């Protein structure tokens with residue numbers, strides 16, 4: 439049909455896996471779901487009183503339009519970064535309703551139609567849609583795995599063309615769970631500064647580190663222009679609040695220009711609601727209690743994964759430094775998608791095939807480490823038995 443724009447000409451047919459999942463759910467069949475990513479359905483305890491109180495602030499009865507968002511909320515975000523070793527000015531922050539919206543602001547700021555942004559692979563599957571909607575072309579640079587993940591800088595530099603405007607990193611990445619190391623950040627900065635490219639750093643999982651030290655935020659970056667994205671979906675386990683932000687840092691000239699242009703984009707939408715913004719300081723104060731529970735779950739599930747893997751020799755897992763997911767290495771007897779489909783239909787275990795995250799080959803399944811411990815343990819056992 440010619441009525442619609444080419445950019446929305448997606449193949450909207452459901453894939454085999456989601457069709458099978460829907461059939462299973464309609465039939466009321468038992469399901470061991472190892473893809474859970476909604477923290478509000480994982481049995482974590484939230485301070486319900488504090489959250490609901492924060493949302494009924496009488497100040498919300500007044501409308502104070504502010505393109506960057508309310509100062510009290512941005513101040514709380516500055517403090518979040520200060521605790522993570524990054525100095526971010528209150529005027530360098532824009533509140534948005536999701537990191538997806540923050541991505542769209544940055545894509546609109548940087549790209550003419552057809553311009554390119556480099557994105558890491560494997561990674562988060564939403565980038566294709568975010569890029570399509572903004573008329574941006576994505577080009578992939580591969581991560582390589584060798585006892586841990588790292589950026590393939592040769593591949594990254596090869597992927598740069600005259601139309602490249604920015605490079606996306608996810609720190610730590612979903613689902614590989616690896617952080618961008620200081621030496622990698624330095625190299626990335628040098629590449630971007632030399633070629634006039636921006637860095638877009640997605641740090642939604644920054645706080646969920648398995649090592650003893652929390653890796654530093656990249657928001658304090660000064661060598662190249664960087665847009666750091668995060669929000670309450672993951673930090674506080676509150677995706678329903680629709681609170682996120684982008685922080686701008688980098689060389690003064692490009693930063694000033696970026697801030698002025700972003701202000702017009704944000705002023706055009708003014709998308710934040712008052713109750714949510716007023717609640718941000720209280721909601722952010724909930725993060726420590728939530729993160730403690732979530733990391734306890736992640737550690738226990740990871741220990742259970744290692745225990746079950748130690749009982750066999752066929753499947754293994756890749757190194758993970760942080761985040762909510764683990765990647766299983768499994769024998770390649772068919773495509774990951776067919777494997778995930780048969781695990782679902784034959785055994786009632788739902789996992790994501792590596793293909794969803796653009797792994798370069800078959801033989802990878804992604805499991806969520808925030809599933810309930812019982813479901814995780816049973817699902818994994820059922821899954822591993824299939825390879826005996």
Ligand SMILES: Cc1ncc(COP(=O)(O)O)c(C=O)c1O
Pocket residue numbers: 475535536537538539562608611612640642668669670671677681682
């Ligand atoms: C890497 C990454 N960025 C962003 C998001 C989404 O964040 P938001 O809810 O703020 O759009 C996710 C959600 O899973 C994610 O994995």
